[in-house]
Amino acid sequence: MGIIAWIVLGLIAGVLAKLVVPGPDPGGIIVTIIIGIVGGLLGGFIGQLLGFGGVNGINLGSIILAVIGSVILLLIYRAFAGRAV
Numbered sequence: 001m002g003i004i005a006w007i008v009l010g011l012i013a014g015v016l017a018k019l020v021v022p023g024p025d026p027g028g029i030i031v032t033i034i035i036g037i038v039g040g041l042l043g044g045f046i047g048q049l050l051g052f053g054g055v056n057g058i059n060l061g062s063i064i065l066a067v068i069g070s071v072i073l074l075l076i077y078r079a080f081a082g083r084a085v
Helices: 003-020 029-050 060-084
Strands: none
Touching: 003 029, 003 060, 029 060
């Protein structure tokens, strides 16, 4: 996947993760994209471990894995960001 595809997938996954886990978050659209991109990597890694395959494009399976990874990452981010405040 190219960098533009990762950014688009990251934005989609980050926004969907914030919808799944509502609440106030520090950071704006850039943090959402970063959480989505890193969450996509995490979701792809978890998918590979479980035998589902990885994140390999902008398709439904990749978006689901990226959102799962983004939700996990968002919960971790909130736990650490909550302690810092």
